[in-house]
Amino acid sequence: xxxxxxxxxxxxxxxxxxxxxxxxxxxxxxxxxxxxxxxxxxxxxxxxxxxxxxxxxxxxxxxxxxxxxxxxxxxxxxxxxxxxxxxxxxxxxxxxxxxxxxxxxxxxxxxxxxxxxxxxxxxxxxxxxxxxxxxxxxxxxxxxxxxxxxxxxxxxxxxxxxxxxxxxxxxxxxxxxxxxxxxxxxxxxxxxxxxxxxxxxxxxxxxxxxxxxxxxxxxxxxxxxxxxxxxxxxxxxxxxxxxxxxxxxxxxxxxxxxxxxxxxxxxxxxxxxxxxxxxxxxxxxxxxxxxxxxxxxxx
Amino acid sequence: xxxxxxxxxxxxxxxxxxxxxxxxxxxxxxxxxxxxxxxxxxxxxxxxxxxxxxxxxxxxxxxxxxxxxxxxxxxxxxxxxxxxxxxxxxxxxxxxxxxxxxxxxxxxxxxxxxxxxxxxxxxxxxxxxxxxxxxxxxxxxxxxxxxxxxxxxxxxxxxxxxxxxxxxxxxxxxxxxxxxxxxxxxxxxxxxxxxxxxxxxxxx
Numbered sequence: 097x098x099x100x101x102x103x104x105x106x107x108x109x110x111x112x113x114x115x116x117x118x119x120x121x122x123x124x125x126x127x128x129x130x131x132x133x134x135x136x137x138x139x140x141x142x143x144x145x146x147x148x149x150x151x152x153x154x155x156x157x158x159x160x161x162x163x164x165x166x167x168x169x170x171x172x173x174x175x176x177x178x179x180x181x182x183x184x185x186x187x188x189x190x191x192x193x194x195x196x197x198x199x200x201x202x203x204x205x206x207x208x209x210x211x212x213x214x215x216x217x218x219x220x221x222x223x224x225x226x227x228x229x230x231x232x233x234x235x236x237x238x239x240x241x242x243x244x245x246x247x248x249x250x251x252x253x254x255x256x257x258x259x260x261x262x263x264x265x266x267x268x269x270x271x272x273x274x275x276x277x278x279x280x281x282x283x284x285x286x287x288x289x290x291x292x293x294x295x296x297x298x299x300x301x302x303x304x305x306x307x308x309x310x311x312x313x314x315x316x317x318x319x320x321x322x323x324x325x326x327x328x329x330x331x332x333x334x335x336x337x338x339x340x341x342x343x344x345x346x347x348x349x350x351x352x353x354x355x356x357x358x359x360x361x362x363x364x365x366x367x368x369x370x371x372x373x374x375x376x377x378x379x380x381x382x383x384x385x386x387x388x389x390x391x392x393x394x395x
Numbered sequence: 396x397x398x399x400x401x402x403x404x405x406x407x408x409x410x411x412x413x414x415x416x417x418x419x420x421x422x423x424x425x426x427x428x429x430x431x432x433x434x435x436x437x438x439x440x441x442x443x444x445x446x447x448x449x450x451x452x453x454x455x456x457x458x459x460x461x462x463x464x465x466x467x468x469x470x471x472x473x474x475x476x477x478x479x480x481x482x483x484x485x486x487x488x489x490x491x492x493x494x495x496x497x498x499x500x501x502x503x504x505x506x507x508x509x510x511x512x513x514x515x516x517x518x519x520x521x522x523x524x525x526x527x528x529x530x531x532x533x534x535x536x537x538x539x540x541x542x543x544x545x546x547x548x549x550x551x552x553x554x555x556x557x558x559x560x561x562x563x564x565x566x567x568x569x570x571x572x573x574x575x576x577x578x579x580x581x582x583x584x585x586x587x588x589x590x591x592x593x594x595x596x597x598x599x
Contacts, residue, residue, distance in 0.1 A: 140414060140572055140582075144533050147570065151539035155483075164470045164483040164537040164558075199482045202470040203557050211429065213556025245488040245512070245534065261598070271598060278594050281587060283488050283512035285534035332597055336590040341534055342512065343572070344586045374535045 101178045101387040105235070108380060108392050109191035110198075113169065115394055116239045116378035117161045117200045120152045123313045124289075124350065124375050128152070131287055131340070131347035141345025145287075148340070148373060159200075163285075163374045166201040167243040169223035170306065174236040176384065181227045184235075188225055192217045201241075226303070234383045238310050241376040242369075246288060249280035252301055255364040264364045266325050269294055269354075270332070276368040277333045277349065282342015285372030289313070289351045290329070293367040296357035301367035308353035309371045317354065326352045340373075350375075398568070402461025403506040408526045411573045413580045417530060418568040422548065423463040423509070424455065427487050429559035430552060431495040439502050451551055458563060459503035463530070466492060466510035468558025470537070471547070479547040481564065483537035486511040489529070497521035509571055513583030519575055526577030532570070543569040 132145035155162040171188055175181065193216040195201045205219035206212070217223065253272040255264045260275050262268035273292055280288070291308035293301045317323040330352045339345025350373065359365065383391040399407055401421030411417065426434070434455075443449045469484040489496075489510030496508060497517040506527050508518070511534040522528055532540060549563040574582040 143416070143572075147533040147536050147539060151533070151536035154542070155538040158538060160538045160541070161470050161483040162537065163535040164468060164485050164541075165487065166470070199470050199472045202468065202483070206556065211555075213558070215556070243535075248488065248491075274594060274597070278590055281512070281583065281590070282534075283490060285511070335597060336593050338586060338590050341531065342583060342586055343531075343574070344582065344589070372535055 099387070100180055101384070103179070103382075103387075103389050104187065105184070105380075105382060105389070105392075106187045106190050106194075108382065109188055109237070110194050112237065112239050112378055112380040112394065113191055113195040114159065114200045116241050116376045117166050117195070118159050119156050119378070120162055120374065121377060124373070125149070125152060127313050127350040128287070128373060131350065134346050135340070139345065140343040141339040141347065144340040144343055145347065161200060161202070162376065163243060163372070164202055165243040165245065166204060167241040167376070168204070168247070169201070169217065170240045170242055171223060171225045172228065172238045172307070172310070173225060174228045174230050174232070176231070176233055176235070177229060178387070179235065184227070185225055188223065189218055192223050233385070234381055237380045239378050240306070240309060242306065243285070243372055243374065246284040246370045246372040249276070249284040250302070250370045251276045251279065251368050252298060253366040253368075255366060266321065269366050270325065270329055272366040273329050273352070273368055274332055274336075276370065277336060277338070280370055281338055282340075284370040285374065286338055286342055287340055287347045287350045287373050289371045289375045290333070290349055290353065291369035291371060292352065292354040293365070294354065294356045295359035296365060296367070297360070297363065298365060300357050301365045302369060304355045304357045305367040305369035308355045309369060309375060310377055311353045313351040319356075322354045322356070326354050401463055401506075403463070404461070405526055408506050408528055408577050411528050411576055412578065413573055413576050413582050415573045417571050417573060419463065419509070419530070419571060420567055420569070422458060422563060422565050423465050424458055425465045425467045425469065425560075425562040425564065427466050427468055427559060428491055429555040430561050431492045431499060433552065434499055434502075435495050439498050454551070456503065459505055461504060461506050463507040463509060464499065464505055466508070469541070469562060471557055471562075479550065481541045481544040481547060484541045484544055485535050485537035486532040488512045489514050493518060500525055500527050509569075513574055513581065519579065519581055522575055522577050523579050528573050528577055529575035530571035531574040540569065543567055
């Protein structure tokens with residue numbers, strides 16, 4: 097193929113943003129319901145989860161944002177050879193601006209020097225877009241909306257850490273992640289999901305950690321030692337009694353997902369991307385045939 | 396379950412205890428990071444001198460005397476007639492206002508602060524003295540809470556941007572839980588201490 101592929105996914109991207117902002121994924125709803133069922137009836141924890149579930153239903157029915165903090169939109173774009181990433185970037189930006197005008201997104205991009213809100217969610221490195229060329233004949237885009245409250249309690253550890261008694265091993269990782277949960281208390285809108293990265297540099301640590309949040313809660317880590325660690329930390333974190341909103345209770349985290357990246361010999365980072373219960377993620381798939389979009393689906 | 400209407404009396408505040416569910420009614424004002432910094436720098440550290448500041452200060456004094464400030468940066472829609480409506484309006488994390496809140500509570504005679512995640516010792520002390528309480532709204536329950544916002548009466552400092560502006564809203568049966576009361580109790584302090592102890596036990 098010699099000609100660059102011309103396509104326009106702007107309206108489909110707008111729908112992707114709408115879905116992400118207003119429809120909580122089913123696996124998250126199931127986990128919240130499970131949490132509610134295990135809390136003491138009538139307790140603040142149970143009431144909080146009941147309110148959350150009611151809100152989730154209303155947001156879906158009314159097509160309004162689940163949470164007013166619609167966060168940083170983070171797009172991971174997989175595309176075949178021949179598709180212009182500059183073109184896709186422009187379409188993503190246009191869709192984000194349109195979604196803001198329609199109140200699916202709050203204007204969230206603030207100039208760090210002047211304090212001025214751009215008003216349309218466009219700005220320097222905003223939204224976040226990562227491009228990945230692949231061999232498949234389709235465009236696959238994931239979007240997550242990462243809110244500020246949970247971003248503020250996300251944290252990166254440098255092991256070894258004497259205060260935590262955390263060495264450069266999986267037990268050290270466990271101690272660091274549990275420290276992050278303790279420090280977050282309810283401030284990241286518990287019950288949260290923990291995206292964890294072991295290794296990488298300081299930058300890739302957060303990228304890998306946030307990518308873990310795209311995984312379904314019931315998936316199983318292909319690396320058995322990580323699968324076991326995810327399970328262990330999940331059980332430990334829910335023993336802490338922090339509970340929904342930090343009101344106290346049994347439901348503190350809904351999932352723990354751990355990924356790895358190669359590291360420098362000198363560095364051993366453990367990065368915890370805390371995500372609130374409103375773990376908003378959505379997917380768009382556009383099938384291509386002879387440079388034309390033949391079918392678009394969402395998940 | 397308590398039902399309270401702004402302005403709230405000291406007696407009603409003293410009757411509240413941590414864990415109580417409250418339905419709030421009346422006119423409240425949103426304010427978060429930029430608004431708190433502004434109020435401290437323009438009203439509280441020294442008397443306002445700029446005519447615009449004086450006018451806004453007078454309006455806020457009237458609205459917040461016995462009133463409630465809400466840590467919230469809403470999603471809003473402007474109607475064709477120019478009026479505003481709240482689309483999504485859950486609480487934002489309150490602890491960022493800890494350095495300002497005690498002074499704001501005292502200056503305006505606030506009876507309550509709505510937010511999420513709880514606040515620290517300075518705010519708790521101001522709550523005991525004032526008296527006032529910290530009302531915890533459910534974080535992320537933005538569409539549901541927006542249903543409680545019946546009317547947007549005014550907006551100040553819109554130049555701060557939509558999330559940071561001070562929105563004057565009339566609410567009906569806004570559901571909140573008292574997590575810091577005027578008797579020195581804080582659910583947040585209690586849960587923090589208990590969870591620390593549990594983690595120590597887990598790690599052996």
